Structures are given as C-alpha cells and as structure tokens.
Amino acid sequence: MNSLIIAVYEVRRLIRSRGVLLNLFLLPLVIIFLLGSALSGMFNTTELSGETVKVVVAAEQTEPALKMLETYVSNPEVAKRIRMEKAASRQEAEERLRSGSADYAVLIPDGFGSAMQRGDEARVMLLPGKDRTLNRSAGLVLGSFVEEINYRQAAAIVMGPEAAAQPAFAPGEASTEGGPRSYVQAGQLGTGVNTYSASQYYAAAMLIMFLFYSGMAINTSLDLEKSGHTLQRLHSLPVTYSSVFTGKLLGNGFVAVIQALVIVGFSHFVYGVDWGSRLPLVLLIAGLVILVSMSLSVVLSLLFPNGATAKALLQVLIIAMTFLSGGFSPVPGEFMRQLSLFTVNHWAFQGLLRNMLAGELNVVMSSIVPLFWIAAACLLLVVIVYRKVGYRE
The missing domain is CATH 3.40.190 (D-Maltodextrin-Binding Protein; domain 2)
Known part of the structure; x- marks a missing residue:
C-alpha cells in the first residue's frame, strides 16, 4: 500500500513538471515530424x-x-x-x-x-x-x-x-x-516498394530513444530524495526503503507506458505512421525497452551515489546505442552493423521495422526474443545490485 501511495505521488509530480511534458512527450513528436518530412525522399526510392x-x-x-x-x-x-x-x-x-x-x-x-x-x-x-x-x-x-x-x-x-x-x-x-x-x-x-517511410523509420527510432530518456527520469527521482534529505524522514515513518524504491519504479514506469501510448497513437492518427497490424507486438517491444531503460538507470544510480555522474553515463549510453543502431541515419558499413548487434536499440528497432513491413511472425519474434532475454538479465542485475548496495542515504 505504501508503494502504491508513493507511486501515485510520483506520477503527479512528473505530470505537473513542464520539463517532463516538453522533453518526454512533446519533443519526440516534433522530431518525428521534422525528420519524417525533411528526409522523406531518402526512404522512398x-x-x-x-x-x-x-x-x-x-x-x-x-x-x-x-x-x-x-x-x-x-x-x-x-x-x-x-x-x-x-x-x-x-x-x-x-x-x-x-x-x-x-x-x-x-x-x-x-x-x-x-x-x-x-x-x-x-x-x-x-x-x-x-x-x-x-x-x-x-x-x-x-x-x-x-x-x-x-x-x-x-x-x-x-x-x-x-x-x-x-x-x-x-x-x-x-x-x-x-x-x-x-x-x-x-x-x-518510387511506389509499390515494400519498405518503410521516413516517418515510420524515425517514429520507431525516437520511440526507443525517448523511452530510454523516460527511464532516466528514475535516476533524477531517486537522487532527489537523497539530495533533499527526505529519504531518511520517510524511513522514520512506517515506510521501508524498499517501499520507497518500489513506489518510485512503479510511478516512473507508469509514466513511461503513457509516453509510449501517446507517441504511437499521436504519430499514427496525426502523422499517418503505420505501425503494422500487430499493435500488441509494438506495445510488447515498448514495454521491454522500458524495463531495460529503467533497470540500467537504477543500476547506475545505485552504483554511483553522485546523481550527475550516473546521469552523464546514461546520456552517453543512450546516444551511443541510438547512433550504432541506426536511429539517426541508416548504419553504414558492415563493421558498424556488427557493432549494432550489441545494443538494445538494435533489437527493438528491427522488431518495430519488421512489424511495420508486415513481416512473418517468426521474423518479428527473432528480434523480440533477444530483447526479452536482455530485459530479464537487466532485471536480475537490478536485484543483485540492490541487495548489495541498497537504496538509502
């Protein structure tokens, strides 16, 4: 019950924040529109x-x-x-x-x-x-x-x-x-080619990248309780550290799910982005990306007590994985393509694109299954690090 109460207050705090609304909801939609319109010619031939x-x-x-x-x-x-x-x-x-x-x-x-x-x-x-x-x-x-x-x-x-x-x-x-x-x-x-458009390409890429930024919000939230010295006061009440930690995860996870639904729904109905006929697979990929992003953010937050250090590392990691997976532009060269296989973004990106192209289910699942195991490994890492380090002042 304590975790749910903390999660509700966390959601309210995030929704009331103008920075969250602008950076996590408005900015990805603007970037999808700009890149999809400006680079449409690159994907239609x-x-x-x-x-x-x-x-x-x-x-x-x-x-x-x-x-x-x-x-x-x-x-x-x-x-x-x-x-x-x-x-x-x-x-x-x-x-x-x-x-x-x-x-x-x-x-x-x-x-x-x-x-x-x-x-x-x-x-x-x-x-x-x-x-x-x-x-x-x-x-x-x-x-x-x-x-x-x-x-x-x-x-x-x-x-x-x-x-x-x-x-x-x-x-x-x-x-x-x-x-x-x-x-x-x-x-x-120029027509009749079974390929994705620029809007589809960048909608998938930006969805993944900004879900990682949404996961990074948990880093700010966990550090905020420490820097404001409110974590110890919460613990003085009949509230355990684990309840605060779980509530923070639930609240930020809920906002990330809403973010994914807004990006997918708005881009489809306003920009005409075709996400494919298997919408549950799109939501499954988004959910796995949220789990990975929040897990990485939590692990770095626990390992590096300085919130600025953890945030900087997350920034570098997000940009590097987006670049290697082709999120900014198609990956050139075989060497870069091989490197992209070691990024989370690659598997999520390929799963979304293959679903958009109405690929066979086993082809789409060939990208989702590795993503599932990556998410499972990240969750296991969170449990190990939390037991060893813990969340306390």
Whole structure:
C-alpha cells in the first residue's frame, strides 16, 4: 500500500513538471515530424546497384528451369546486372557464398521442371550473400524470373501441362514504345516498394530513444530524495526503503507506458505512421525497452551515489546505442552493423521495422526474443545490485 501511495505521488509530480511534458512527450513528436518530412525522399526510392552480381546456380544440367534461367540471364539488360556461374551441388554454392566468391545463390531442386509442368508444388530457393546492396540488386532482377515460374506453374494448374511451356509473353513481344520488351528496366521505383517511410523509420527510432530518456527520469527521482534529505524522514515513518524504491519504479514506469501510448497513437492518427497490424507486438517491444531503460538507470544510480555522474553515463549510453543502431541515419558499413548487434536499440528497432513491413511472425519474434532475454538479465542485475548496495542515504 505504501508503494502504491508513493507511486501515485510520483506520477503527479512528473505530470505537473513542464520539463517532463516538453522533453518526454512533446519533443519526440516534433522530431518525428521534422525528420519524417525533411528526409522523406531518402526512404522512398530503391536503386539497383551498379555492380555486377555474381550469382551461383546449383541445378542438374538437364533441368528445364536451368535453361529458362540461362535464357533469362542472356537478356542484355539482365546481363548488365547478373553474371551467372554454375555449381556442382548445393553444398558448393553455399560454400562459395560463405567464402565470398559468390554474391548470391539460386538453388533449383532435382525434378523442379517436371513438378512445375504437372502443377505440383515446386520451389526455387534464393540465398542472399554478405552484401545487402548486392542482395537487393539480385533480388530485384531475379524477381521477374520467379514471377515467370509462378506464371507457368499457375498455368499448368489451370490449363494443363501444355500451358506451362508457354512464357508469360513472347521473348520478342513489342512494348508500348514499339521496341522489344525486356524483363528488366533500369531506373528507380518510387511506389509499390515494400519498405518503410521516413516517418515510420524515425517514429520507431525516437520511440526507443525517448523511452530510454523516460527511464532516466528514475535516476533524477531517486537522487532527489537523497539530495533533499527526505529519504531518511520517510524511513522514520512506517515506510521501508524498499517501499520507497518500489513506489518510485512503479510511478516512473507508469509514466513511461503513457509516453509510449501517446507517441504511437499521436504519430499514427496525426502523422499517418503505420505501425503494422500487430499493435500488441509494438506495445510488447515498448514495454521491454522500458524495463531495460529503467533497470540500467537504477543500476547506475545505485552504483554511483553522485546523481550527475550516473546521469552523464546514461546520456552517453543512450546516444551511443541510438547512433550504432541506426536511429539517426541508416548504419553504414558492415563493421558498424556488427557493432549494432550489441545494443538494445538494435533489437527493438528491427522488431518495430519488421512489424511495420508486415513481416512473418517468426521474423518479428527473432528480434523480440533477444530483447526479452536482455530485459530479464537487466532485471536480475537490478536485484543483485540492490541487495548489495541498497537504496538509502
């Protein structure tokens, strides 16, 4: 009961503070609007890389689908982007991807062409390599080949095996401009690309960053009772140190939850930010970030009695993790991307973005599960540090 009373007063204190309302509620909404509007052009185009992508193909020499792929790659526009090389087996293709001697791989299983002509289930496997830009180029160019296969398989199901032998359009069929039609057209795609907008990108990034700042408020609150010498007076009443500590956590946690709901709701209804169809997952990620942020703030507050020192360390940590995770701009270089894996922001950020893109549930959960274990480890650290150091003057 004492903890709940302290939590209520903590919430009232925070809500009445103009600094809290401006810095935790208004400021993130303003930044999302400014960055989403100013940098919208950076997120609305998809470019093919100018480099030629080395694609290794593993298939039987007599496989009809291999001949289809060879014909497709021989197209002059495709040949500018794709250089096809053959592998004797799937294992060789995967090894070449791992070693970096190939940029992308296409695996055509045995009997694929026969299954496709019969209208049975048949799948081509596309394996990306190490370079994300080359992977995107290969995926965009080979997408037309996959669509051709899908067309022939659908034709076989509807009209019989003979229809599978007919291409979606004749190789020399003229386009509306009068020239021969090509599977690939070099240029930029501004619409219809399954990607996130600048508003979505920065809404997710700012939500995470300012939830960390909200967690940092517990540092100020815990230090305030010590510097004002009110903690000892509270303890002189029938109120334990643990009750004060728990009440502070509950009050600040409640305000952080309200902050997350305001940012998500306001950005969706006013800015039109699409957070995805799985809103509970968005709230779950936000809740885990709140647990981590408050845990880190509590640990530093207990280990460093000087509140200014703990606050400075938290500031550096928040800015560093936001930068490494791509919160200010997409992370350049493979080395920086590897470093981002060691930040809390990375897992929360990727989970939100994947949910926005309507990714499969297991893909979204692959980012949430590490975040869950990080939160559990932080809570355990809080218990250990509190038992060892305690919260008292």
